[in-house]
Amino acid sequence: MKLDSKIPDGPLAEKWTNYKASQDLVNPANKRKIDIIVVGTGLAGAGAAASLGELGFNVKIFCIQDSPRRAHSIAAQGGINATKNYPNDGDSIYRLFYDTVKGGDYRAREANVYRLAEVSSNIIDQCVAQGVPFARDYGGLLDNRSFGGAQVSRTFYARGQTGQQLLLGAYGALSKEIHKGSVELFTRREMLDLVVIDGKARGIITRNLINGKLEKYFGHAVVIATGGYGNAFFLSTMAMTSNGSAAWQVYKKGAFFGNPNFTQIHPTCIPVHGDYQSKLTLMSESLRNDGRIWVPKNKEDAEKIQKGELKPGGIKEEDRDYYLERRYPAFGNLVPRDVASRAAKERCDAGYGVGSTGLAVYLDFADAIKRLGKNVIEARYGNLFQMYEKIVDENPYETPMMIYPAIHYTMGGIWVDYELQTTIPGLFAAGEANFSDHGANRLGASALMQGLSDGYFVLPYTLQNYLADQIQVARIPTDHPEFEKTEKEITERQEKLMAVKGSQSVDGIHKKLGRIMWEYVGMGRNQEGLEKAIGMIRELRAEFWKDVRIPGRIDELNIELDKAMRVADFLELGELMAKDALDRKESCGGHFREEYQTPEGEALRDDENFTFVSAWEYQGDDKEPILHKEPLIYENIEVKQRDYK
Amino acid sequence: MDLTLKIWRQENAQARGKFETYKVTGISEDASFLEMLDILNESMVDKVQLPIAFDHDCREGICGMCSLYINGRPHGPDQGITVCQMHMRNFKDGSTIVIEPWRAKPFPVIKDLMIDRSAFDLIIQAGGYVSVHTGGVPDANSIPIKKEHAELAMDAAACIGCGACVATCKNASAMLFVSAKVSQMALLPQGKIEAARRVQKMVAEMDDLGFGNCTNTYACEAECPKDIKISNIARMNWQFLIAKVGAQKMNA
Numbered sequence: 001m002k003l004d005s006k007i008p009d010g011p012l013a014e015k016w017t018n019y020k021a022s023q024d025l026v027n028p029a030n031k032r033k034i035d036i037i038v039v040g041t042g043l044a045g046a047g048a049a050a051s052l053g054e055l056g057f058n059v060k061i062f063c064i065q066d067s068p069r070r071a072h073s074i075a076a077q078g079g080i081n082a083t084k085n086y087p088n089d090g091d092s093i094y095r096l097f098y099d100t101v102k103g104g105d106y107r108a109r110e111a112n113v114y115r116l117a118e119v120s121s122n123i124i125d126q127c128v129a130q131g132v133p134f135a136r137d138y139g140g141l142l143d144n145r146s147f148g149g150a151q152v153s154r155t156f157y158a159r160g161q162t163g164q165q166l167l168l169g170a171y172g173a174l175s176k177e178i179h180k181g182s183v184e185l186f187t188r189r190e191m192l193d194l195v196v197i198d199g200k201a202r203g204i205i206t207r208n209l210i211n212g213k214l215e216k217y218f219g220h221a222v223v224i225a226t227g228g229y230g231n232a233f234f235l236s237t238m239a240m241t242s243n244g245s246a247a248w249q250v251y252k253k254g255a256f257f258g259n260p261n262f263t264q265i266h267p268t269c270i271p272v273h274g275d276y277q278s279k280l281t282l283m284s285e286s287l288r289n290d291g292r293i294w295v296p297k298n299k300e301d302a303e304k305i306q307k308g309e310l311k312p313g314g315i316k317e318e319d320r321d322y323y324l325e326r327r328y329p330a331f332g333n334l335v336p337r338d339v340a341s342r343a344a345k346e347r348c349d350a351g352y353g354v355g356s357t358g359l360a361v362y363l364d365f366a367d368a369i370k371r372l373g374k375n376v377i378e379a380r381y382g383n384l385f386q387m388y389e390k391i392v393d394e395n396p397y398e399t400p401m402m403i404y405p406a407i408h409y410t411m412g413g414i415w416v417d418y419e420l421q422t423t424i425p426g427l428f429a430a431g432e433a434n435f436s437d438h439g440a441n442r443l444g445a446s447a448l449m450q451g452l453s454d455g456y457f458v459l460p461y462t463l464q465n466y467l468a469d470q471i472q473v474a475r476i477p478t479d480h481p482e483f484e485k486t487e488k489e490i491t492e493r494q495e496k497l498m499a500v501k502g503s504q505s506v507d508g509i510h511k512k513l514g515r516i517m518w519e520y521v522g523m524g525r526n527q528e529g530l531e532k533a534i535g536m537i538r539e540l541r542a543e544f545w546k547d548v549r550i551p552g553r554i555d556e557l558n559i560e561l562d563k564a565m566r567v568a569d570f571l572e573l574g575e576l577m578a579k580d581a582l583d584r585k586e587s588c589g590g591h592f593r594e595e596y597q598t599p600e601g602e603a604l605r606d607d608e609n610f611t612f613v614s615a616w617e618y619q620g621d622d623k624e625p626i627l628h629k630e631p632l633i634y635e636n637i638e639v640k641q642r643d644y645k
Numbered sequence: 646m647d648l649t650l651k652i653w654r655q656e657n658a659q660a661r662g663k664f665e666t667y668k669v670t671g672i673s674e675d676a677s678f679l680e681m682l683d684i685l686n687e688s689m690v691d692k693v694q695l696p697i698a699f700d701h702d703c704r705e706g707i708c709g710m711c712s713l714y715i716n717g718r719p720h721g722p723d724q725g726i727t728v729c730q731m732h733m734r735n736f737k738d739g740s741t742i743v744i745e746p747w748r749a750k751p752f753p754v755i756k757d758l759m760i761d762r763s764a765f766d767l768i769i770q771a772g773g774y775v776s777v778h779t780g781g782v783p784d785a786n787s788i789p790i791k792k793e794h795a796e797l798a799m800d801a802a803a804c805i806g807c808g809a810c811v812a813t814c815k816n817a818s819a820m821l822f823v824s825a826k827v828s829q830m831a832l833l834p835q836g837k838i839e840a841a842r843r844v845q846k847m848v849a850e851m852d853d854l855g856f857g858n859c860t861n862t863y864a865c866e867a868e869c870p871k872d873i874k875i876s877n878i879a880r881m882n883w884q885f886l887i888a889k890v891g892a893q894k895m896n897a
Contacts, residue, residue, distance in 0.1 A: 051779040066700065067766050069806055070708040086786060122780070129782035131775045131829065131836045133799040140789030158799060164707055165802060172774030179770040187763065210755060239702040273675045276684055279704045387706070390723075390730055393675075456779045505690045507683070552695045557657075557756050559698060560690060 003256070003615055003630045006417040007111040012636045013093075016115045019418075020461055024468030031056035034467055035475060037204055037219030039191045039246055041068030043163075043448060044431025045225030046170035047455020048463075053177035055460060057467075060217055061174070062186045062206060064241045069171045072227055072239040073431075073451060076163025077284040077384075079147055079155035080127075080448040082120040087144050091152040093117045098637060099150060100446060103336055104411070104439020105589035105605060106639050107259070109613070109632060111418055112436045119457040120449050124156055126456055130169040134158050148285050148336065148444025155445045160284055160383050166448055170455070189215070190562065191246045192490050194222065194253045194427065197482045201427035205487055209562060212555040214487050216478035220470045221426045221463055224250060225455070228410035228432040230263065232570045232577065233522070234514025236407035237269060237282040243566040244573045247414050247433055255422035256615040256628060258415035258435030260573070261581035264442055264590050265523050266408035267340035270391055271360040275511075280406040281391060283363075283384055285444045288333045288340070290368035290377065291401070295352040295361050297321040302352045312354070312362055312400050323347055331644040338441050338590045338603075339644060341405035345523045346601070348404070355402045362400035369397065405523065409447060411438040411590065412580070415615040415630075419462035420454060423617075426470075428463060430454035435613070440589025494554050497564050502547030506563045509544050513537065513567070513574055521578045526594040530582040534575055541571040576616060576625065583627060586610045607639055646672040646733060649741040650685065652697055655754050658761075662754065664743075674734040678721065679704060679711065681733055682744075699758040706730040706870065709805030712812070713758055714745040719809035719868045727807060727870045747812035751819070751854045762808050764854045765822060771850035772843040773826040775835050794832045801828040803871045810865035810873075816857030821865040823851050824881035825873050831884050841888035848885060 008015040026034065034057050038049040041063040049061040063071060085091040096117040101108055124142070128134065134156050135143040147155035158165035177183040188209040195203035201222040206215050229244030230236040251257045268283045296302045297319045304310035323343055325332045335343075344361045347353060354360050369377050374397060378385070385396045392402070414422050414429035416436050421428050431451040438446065476483075520533035544567065552558045587596045587603035588610070596604045613630040647670045655662030669685050676684070679701050686696035702710040711728040715721035721731045736742060746754050751764040790798075802825070810821035827844050830836025836843070859878055866875040 047779075054778040065702055065708070065710055066762055067709075067806065069766070069769075070702055070710050072703060072708070075703050075705055075707050084785070124785045125782045126777075126779060128785040128788060129775065129777045129835055131798075131833050133795050133802050133829065133833065134785075135799075136790055136792045136795045138792050140791055140795075141786050158802075161707070161803060164805075165799075168802065172769065173777075173779070175766065175770040176774050176776060179772075185766070187766075237705075239708065240704060241702055274673055276673065276676050276680050278677070278680050278683055281705050386725075387730070390726055391677075391732065393732070393734060460779065505687055507687060549690060549693065551690060551693045557698060557759075559696060 001423065001617070003628050004417060005109060005630055006419060007109070008418065012110060012114050015111050016118055023461060023465040026464050026467050026471060028056055030471040032058070033471060034058065035060065035219045036221050036223065036463065037217055038062070038223045038225060039204065040071065040225035040227060040433070041171070041174065042071035042073035042225060042227055042431060043167060043170055043451030044433070044455040045223065046071070046167070046174045047452050048223055048225065048430060048459045049183050050170065050173035050177050051456050051460040052463065053180070053182035056182070059177070059183040060186065060219065061183055062189045062191060064188070064190050064209070066187055068174055068185065068187070069168060071167060072242050073167045073448065074164045075239065076448055077160045077282065078286050079145065079157035079162045079445040080123065080166060081147070081154050081443070081445045082124045082156060082449065083117055083154060084121050084124060086142060087153045089152045091154045095152065096120060096154065100437070100443060101439065101637055102640070102642060103443040104441050105642060106439065106607065106611065106634065107588055107613070107632065108437055108439030110634060110636060115458070116437050116450060116453050119453050122457055123449060123452045127166060127169050130172055132158065132165045132169045145286070146289070148334070150443070163448055166452065170452070191226070191249070192565065193249045193486050195483050195486050196253050196424060197476060197480065200425045202476055203478065203483060205483070205490055207562070210557055212553070212558060214490060216483045216487060218476050218478055220467060220473060221428065223459065224414060224427070224429045224433050225431045226433050228413065229570070229573055230407045230410050232513065232574045233407040233517045234510050235272065235277060235280050235518070237266060237280050240279065243569070245566050245569040248569040248573050250414060250422065250424065250427060252618050253424060254618070255424050255427055256415035256617050257412070257576060258613050258615050259412035259440070259580065260577045260616065261521070261584065261591055262411035262440050262589065263407060263577070264337060264409040264411060265341040265405045267337055267344060267405050268363065268403045269406035270388065271355055271357065271402050271404040281387070282406070282408065283388060283401065283403060285337070287363060287381060287384065290380065291333065291363040291365050292322055292367055293324050293333050293361055293363055294320045294322045295347045295354060299351050302354060302358070305354045306356060306358045308356065321352070328644045335644045336441060337444065338592070342523055342592055344405055360402040360404045363403045364400035365396060366400070409442055411435065411440060411442055415613070419465060420458055421462065421466060426466060428459060430459055440591055494561065494565070497548065497561065497568065498550055498554060500545060500548050500550070502549050504547050505549060506560055506567050509540065509548060510563070510567045510570070512540055513571060516540065517574055517577070521574070521581055524592055524594050525581050527582065530578050533578045534582070537571060537575045537578065544568065544571055580614055580616065583614065584610060605641065646674060646736070646738040648672060648736065651741060651743045652758070653745045654697070654757050657756055658753055672733055674732070676733050677704070677729060678715070678731045678733065679729050697758060698756045700760070701729055704729040707805060709807040712747050712760060712807055714747060714812065716743050719747060719812040720870050725870060725872055747808060749811045749817035751817065751856055752808060752811065765806050765808065767854060768819065768823055768847055768850045769826065772846035775830065776839060788834055790833060798829045798832040801825040801832070801873065801877050804873050805871055807870065809868045809870060811856065813864045813868040814857065815862065815864070816860060818859045819851050819856040820859040820878045820881070821869065821873055821875065823847050824877035827881040827884055828877040831880065840884055841891055844881060844884040845888050
């Protein structure tokens with residue numbers, strides 16, 4: 001199979017306009033005859049379902065939680081980028097496009113990123129019209145801030161709850177369509193497989209998480225908007241039910257997986273405190289606007305702090321190492337996430353880390369409080385400081401915060417073309433679930449932008465282009481042999497899991513996987529470690545299928561079985577992530593191969609050999625997947641080494 | 646820490662439930678309350694028993710999925726946080742903790758500590774939005790909004806839809822939840838256009854679903870993890886009155 005990214009002809013700035021002008025549409029009478037399945041109710045899923053319902057399609061939308069309002073988009077704190085240029089500081093579509101491609105370390109597709117920047121302004125208009133209460137100035141107009149190293153202020157925000165407010169806006173739009181009857185909502189359902197008939201995506205099978213029953217649903221097209229797979233690491237900032245299973249199941253049905261190793265590690269999370277820990281909490285990146293990051297200059301001081309013999313206040317100014325300001329004087333504490341994360345790991349690995357584990361660095365607000373006053377800091381970060389104090393039991397106004405990097409986002413995902421269609425006709429992927437816009441590293445405040453762009457402004461067009469020649473296809477009854485066959489396969493898989501009756505809990509094995517992933521497929525990767533990880537994951541997978549213990553029955557609410565199905569998939573996906581990391585013999589963005597670095601320890605790309613998207617094609621459980629390469633062609637941007645010094 | 650837990654167990658919506666007693670030992674003060682329950686559940690899986698079902702997801706206090714009475718209080722003893730944000734240092738070593746699902750007629754128990762809050766979705770579906778469709782909207786800055794109004798709207802919009810207000814109210818009233826959405830929209834010019842219609846539809850849906858009325862005990866405000874103010878209820882009542890008077894005028 002040949003990869004075709006279907007990038008429209010013409011100059012970059014005209015591609016999307018040209019596409020829309022020449023694409024096929026479905027007339028209103030025919031829209032009623034078409035069913036669309038959307039899996040996931042985050043920004044991408046809810047946005048798409050609402051917009052498609054408005055157009056007159058019949059939409060079925062599914063979420064794993066008890067309400068669509070709880071999708072994990074809700075947890076995004078910082079903001080959403082858009083090229084409004086309201087502050088008059090020189091922003092433009094091209095500049096956001098440029099920053100996103102550069103931030104992604106030149107591993108994203110030009111045309112997709114340009115379209116993202118192009119529709120970003122519409123997103124803000126849409127959200128404001130929905131009643132999203134963005135921050136405003138005293139003149140009543142929208143306020144912006146600079147975020148995550150951008151040199152312009154293009155980030156719109158709603159206190160520290162931007163994701164929540166955007167999601168509630170999309171949830172409102174979705175609720176409106178549910179009320180109207182154009183969208184049907186299914187909650188507490190988990191997609192377990194895709195149904196493919198005659199080579200096209202035609203439906204899904206879900207598990208009803210309340211009664212354990214399998215349910216079959218037909219759709220002329222299926223949209224996967226199930227988010228990222230960061231929980232392969234067990235500990236991450238993702239929600240507990242965030243999983244990679246929908247993406248993994250469609251991969252096994254023939255959709256290619258793009259850049260699986262590209263994982264973002266967020267530099268400002270609350271450090272791990274114990275083995276029982278279930279998730280990591282992010283402290284918004286906006287804190288780096290005013291906080292200064294440091295560790296002790298002397299190892300003896302760091303050791304004393306780790307033992308609890310010394311407090312950070314006891315270390316004199318000249319004995320502190322503000323390592324980001326030292327290494328990157330131009331950007332200082334505002335370097336991109338991957339750079340900040342690696343720098344923290346480097347200091348901690350060298351023995352300068354703080355906290356009882358030595359796996360933490362300080363984020364200090366003392367100077368900012370002195371300069372701006374406690375009131376200003378409280379107004380900016382009050383809720384974050386309060387959250388920190390609740391978790392850590394320390395007051396960040398008086399003692400520096402401790403932070404450490406954590407898994408936060410997966411840039412990789414289901415491979416899609418310009419239309420967000422996967423390699424299975426009729427199957428689309430949107431938001432974090434696809435691989436398309438962030439290259440090897442995502443910029444702050446760009447995830448929300450991409451989710452809403454895909455949902456509100458891309459899929460309603462591109463899906464129609466596909467559906468235009470599906471109007472003759474009658475609804476396929478769910479007793480079709482392919483539905484029955486797929487359902488039987490799931491039942492067998494569940495029965496096989498229940499029959500293991502081993503001695504280890506699902507979480508116990510998931511934690512083991514997480515440790516392998518964090519150690520060898522985390523911030524620093526090398527050939528030896530990755531090869532070792534692949535072997536270890538294979539062994540762990542065998543152990544899982546021999547020794548997992550799941551109490552209860554299949555046909556009832558069974559949390560352990562739900563988790564086991566997800567972990568079974570993570571145990572396969574983890575291996576592909578390691579394999580992809582091993583194959584990519586360069587460092588780029590979030591992917592840092594220790595063998596490929598400059599003498600100063602900075603990431604070293606290999607543009608000559610690796611300017612491509614890795615798209616993996618499944619061949620069978622015990623067979624090696626095939627790697628397809630989608631070349632990345634930069635016609636509108638000069639490829640440079642990232643330099644934040 | 647060593648603790649005794651009295652936890653509500655209920656097979657399904659129809660079954661009768663009862664309290665079961667469990668012991669947990671060696672719990673760290675730094676563990677979150679839900680991590681303490683994870684540890685208990687792990688020990689039950691070890692004994693091939695069905696673990697306790699409880700709702701949770703983001704574990705950072707924003708998704709609104711977690712929902713427990715802890716010693717009789719929604720989201721437990723601390724103010725301004727959800728269960729998932731509460732840490733064990735809020736409890737004394739050796740103490741007994743009673744854990745129950747939220748009890749309100751419109752929130753039936755699904756199993757153990759899990760409840761069905763789809764009634765909240767139905768109220769929002771009845772009108773908790775601005776009826777605009779995707780595309781064709783004006784430029785964001787063409788609608789200036791007074792900062793004070795935007796801030797008040799944001800205060801109300803911070804609601805996470807957890808249902809603690811209903812759980813703590815002796816009348817199982819959803820007024821704080823409904824008024825938060827009504828207020829957010831009524832404070833903004835975009836939402837004002839259909840304010841009358843919205844408040845009437847949402848209140849009617851709330852009543853139909855069996856939520857009780859407000860008798861001004863302020864318990865909802867005290868237990869709300871996001872500090873949603875009761876003044877929103879006053880604003881909703883005002884909106885409701887205006888809508889009613891407006892309708893009478895139209896009919897006259």
